Amino acid sequence: MEELPDLGYVERLAATLGASESALRLLISLFAGYPLAVIHRLVFYGQAPNVQHLFFTLASLAIGYFNFGWEIAHSFINIVLCHVLMRSLGGSLLCIVLAFTLNVMYLLVGYYSVDTFNVTVCWTTPQCVLTLRLTALAFNLYDGSKNEDELSAEQKETALKDVPSLLEMTGFSYFFGAFLTGPQFSFKRYMNFVNGAYSDSITGGPPRSVMPALQRLMAGVLYTLVYQVSDLIIPDSFLLSQSFADMTIITKCLVITLWGKLMLSKYVGCWLITEGVCIMAGLTYNGRDENGNCLWNGCANIHAVEFEKASTCQEYIQAFNVNTNKWMAKYIFKRLKWLGNRHISQFATLFFLALWHGLHSGYYNNFALEFFVVKFERDMALVLAPVGLIHKFRSIPALGPSIIWLVKKLYAQFALSYALVSFSLFNYDRYLKVYAEVYYVGHLFLVLLWPLLFALVLSPMIRKSSKPRDTKEAKKTE
Template sequence: MDALFTPLAGALGASVDQVKLIVCLLIAYPLGSVFIRIPSSRPELKHLFNVGITLLFFFPVLQLYTEFFQLLASVLATYVLARYHHGSQMPWIVFVIVMGHLTVNHVIRAVYQYSYEKLEVTGPQMVLTMKLTTFAWNVYDGRRPAADLDKWQTAKRVTKFPTLLEFLGYSFYFPGMLVGPYLDYADYTDLINETVFKKLEIKGKKGRNVPVGRKRVAYRKMLEGLMYLGVFVTLGSTWNYGISLTPWFAEKGFFTRVAVYQICGVFERSKYYAIWTLTEGASILTGLGFTGIGPSGETLWNGAANVKVLVIEFPENFKVLLDAWNMKTNVWLRECVYKRVTPAGKKPGFRSSMITFATSAFWHGIALGYYLTFLTGGFITTIGRLARANIRPLVLGAPGTPPTLAKRAYDIAGTVISILLLNYAASPFMLLSAKASFWTWWQLGFYGHGIIGVSMAFFYLGGARWCKSLQYKQAGKLTRGISMVGTPVEEKQLMVPPSLDQIVPPQK
């Protein structure tokens, strides 16, 4: 079938594999409309449809024959282990096997020096790794007492083990097979059985349970994805992080280099916006992602989103930015790594954060650039948490009052610093090699490390203690004001408030 794609690739100036990937993502749209028309009373047909379309993608279109059987091996190994191993180590065994298999293929990719333009097994395998390891934890949680589980674990636990056909349908769910989004098994069964739609007790067209508005949202996502793709094709090939390695960049002044790098970051990210938005739309057409009815009676389809573009480009802080980027992967890392490596009865801290960032780097590949990015990201997350705990309460006004001038300045500073740190920390992720990464950071004056170093020195060398004392003084003044119009408050209570949150509730 390459004869069909080669002329199109030449016209667009892209590789044949890139064109094939986009074509598969677009084909998933009409196929999604076919999928949702299969009645929920015939779930086996929906499972077979998922497997059949995935085979269509991998065999005649992408020509990834052995790659598919590699993925099938991981699926079957997970199925057998989760079904017959009832010990507490089962999820970790699955994690090691599936991640180990992925890492082997990452090594092969590095040895053969495959470029991003070549489509091979690691992309789909990264998505499948999230699915399989999440499933293992869901099965493990289904065997634990309900009292030991948190809200997410209770909602996602698997108490009835699936048949092999059900598990294959889940593993090879076609809209998200190549680049995501990944979904957990509970969401998949709800999709197959149309559980969420049936709870609404409303009827869509022709008496079906599916509410209206799905196609409108889905095809709008398709247009958005194609727009981002056009931006990347026309501008991303020139304005990207690799510009830091050119003589032109080195000749510019420091502030010009920093400004240009922020612009390049937007175009660098556009390719991810494109593929994730395209797959979101195709998933919506299958019925995935329904989140309820809006205030005006419109249907909402936000559950399949993997990225929030405006939040990323204009974030309030770095935490908000991370939560809006690769959202499904964030859920996986939080629920299957961050919480699981934290000892029972303790809150996750710096150790859990660094293990989680290391896992994310390991999942992405073996290039040193990944580890530089996520190691830096761990420190950025730490200083962000310290700032929210120590500085942010000082600029909040009284409950119910408009944001103070200090709060507005804090938010603007948070947006600017978050974008600066994002483009600084993300550059090794795209440049991959340590040499290119450190050269880029040198060209940027190591400003990101400067921000991190100054911030950590401030908080750990007395700044946090000083901020806390100001918080107590501020809270005490507020309490005195309340006591003047309410019941008297003893002086001892004013000196050390029992809880700052009781006096100044968290505000946005």
């Protein structure tokens, strides 16, 4: 890895906190977004767009150098190459193919060249965010080259008629509130922002978004502290320890469940902190609610309340890493409609999502398990619907809904945590050791036993039970 600027206090502080130096540099950089947002509000807000693009570019390049040294140049090179492609090929299909290939290959070569076992945060961290941002730009130019009646409402919102200038692309890519860890947002939103579309309706100056931003900051700090404390108690390495191996299988499953819940806190914390920066700058304005209050959720990457209330894996997924999931749905899943098979499109999307995260086998195992977890939930809904047991139990005063929610919550959290073991431990020789300790219970049930049981026994029973009802309804109609 590139030698970083000699700042001994960062290394000493990291040792004191029990954190890695690279992770601490990242956290300092996320917090640096707040004073930068204040500077932008006081000095650059309402200035010519090119002035703002230049401010964002220089500020984030400085942050990038603080984190990664001269390796931050990789992102700039990638932007310039994409700009040349778009200038040369415009909104053509060939431009999409080449831009997609360039961005993904640049990222994968970066993953291959970096030892991610010893460095938790490196130049590929912002590079993966940039990969999606630049690829979306190529798709949006392609949409802009088509007739409007050929586009969906979603595509019309982001379609671009003209290729951005290089300075516009660097400002968009290096906006300090989102270039390190996201969130994703469209080029149109960014340009609306720098052109003052989200200004205060009364003063014409920066929007009144300081308090909502500080609320996100406080929530993000809380989640970060929860993770930091929990990492001292149940670090990833504990799952590989003899102490874990000596536990009963039930205790091991409970520990995995709790570990996974706490491990996700670091992502939630980071996204809330960066969302606060975006809100303070004014980028996230999303209209007003029915009471006339401003909405600042235009770039929300985590719906914290929904995330904590979630009792199914699908609900967890919908509330977590929101903008990345929207990106995958918009630019991968929906673009694969021509395959004519929802499951193939979903699996291809999850495969790309794993590839985007890195080359370690644990990512692929994680997202493959996610596929089977969601399928199990959908299958169970079909199985339980005719029975009506859930509805009857839910009607029991006070206890019924609470018990159902708790059971579902425990299952969903364990299923996600079980998958996250491989996501967090990366390599097969590490995560397989943990799975062996619980006898591969998730793989055996979700991947082998349940699909066979559903296909051979339950699915035919559902079809059989629904036929008489359909026949009777048809006779009544006649």
